């Protein structure tokens with residue numbers, strides 16, 4: 001931990017732009033920065049400046065603690081009614097034969113593959129199709145809980161919920177209550193993209209609006225449950241749209257306190273309608289993590305999704321505000337591998353994940369979905385014969 005020294009150096013730098021110095025002063029005093037401050041950071045904050053402030057906040061909140069969890073992903077289908085221009089993963093209904101559509105039984109087979117393995121969470125998200133309706137998902141959640149009550153179900157986003165509730169003429173409140181009763185534990189952060197209506201319309205037209213996304217999370221938080229939030233950046237949005245997105249999240253968090261973690265998602269440009277756009281640089285990605293950490297003072301955690309950004313960037317991000325690297329040990333998601341993610345077959349054993357964190361001087365903590373610490377790996381010595389090394393890979397069925 002050296003962030004306190006770094007911020008003292010920043011504040012004593014007489015050559016620093018006065019506006020940036022004022023922002024550094026706010027951070028040192030634990031004050032909230034404004035939207036104008038955030039825009040200034042996006043436009044003029046250097047990597048070292050934003051990084052020092054973000055690392056200071058990260059270490060004030062968490063010291064060297066770095067969280068990961070053991071989960072697996074299930075994607076019921078990659079066929080989708082929508083045509084988000086950034087999406088490399090979905091196939092239109094007219095090309096149905098190119099994708100996959102798992103039945104209830106096939107999904108339960110995937111759940112059973114992890115029997116006896118120390119996973120704590122299943123993350124379920126995929127395309128939007130009429131057969132995956134309220135009845136399908138409530139039956140699925142009940143079956144998962146009957147089979148394995150301790151497995152935390154983190155599933156679906158307001159994109160799916162908005163669609164299935166509308167189809168069944170259910171209010172958001174009644175719909176989310178049904179999901180809660182069926183066993184849903186928390187909601188992942190997907191589907192947020194960018195809330196600004198003009199940009200959202202161009203990249204994700206037809207699916208739930210930003211306000212609807214926020215409202216469904218609000219209702220879920222009012223039911224006493226937690227969720228995550230994301231922002232898809234680095235496509236056609238401008239910095240002011242990122243600030244607007246962060247502002248809406250911070251405002252809702254002030255009201256409900258129900259968000260656990262914020263996950264910036266860098267746009268990847270392979271195999272989609274926005275492939276002509278260049279991807280953001282590593283410097284921009286680190287600045288984006290850092291500014292998110294500085295702005296979202298009411299979010300406990302900032303997560304970097306390592307299968308998407310790769311192991312080296314995941315290590316670097318831990319000095320730019322990130323305190324959680326997700327940690328899917330045997331990742332079965334194809335949302336990113338099909339879009340050009342760094343990790344095409346992302347799989348790290350617990351030992352490798354712990355090593356990755358320890359080698360940059362941080363403290364590896366396995367958590368459950370709600371950030372209860374399950375195991376502190378700081379001093380763990382791994383012995384190959386008795387230490388669990390990873391998960392079986394699921395067969396690719398499409």
Ligand code: V47
Pocket residue numbers: 086087088187188189190191192193228229230231232263265266267268269272305326335339
């Ligand atoms: O909403 C789709 C994004 C999201 C691309 O809550 C893309 O713990 C980049 O939200 N380039 C879904 N991003 C995944 C998601 C997530 C992931 C990990 C953990 C959690 C959590 C949530 O993936 C979508 C969209 O924003 N996405 N295509 C692409 N080409």
Ligand code: SF4
Pocket residue numbers: 080081082083084087088089090126127128159204207
């Ligand atoms: Fe469908 Fe989600 Fe892809 Fe949009 S991002 S096309 S809603 S799978």
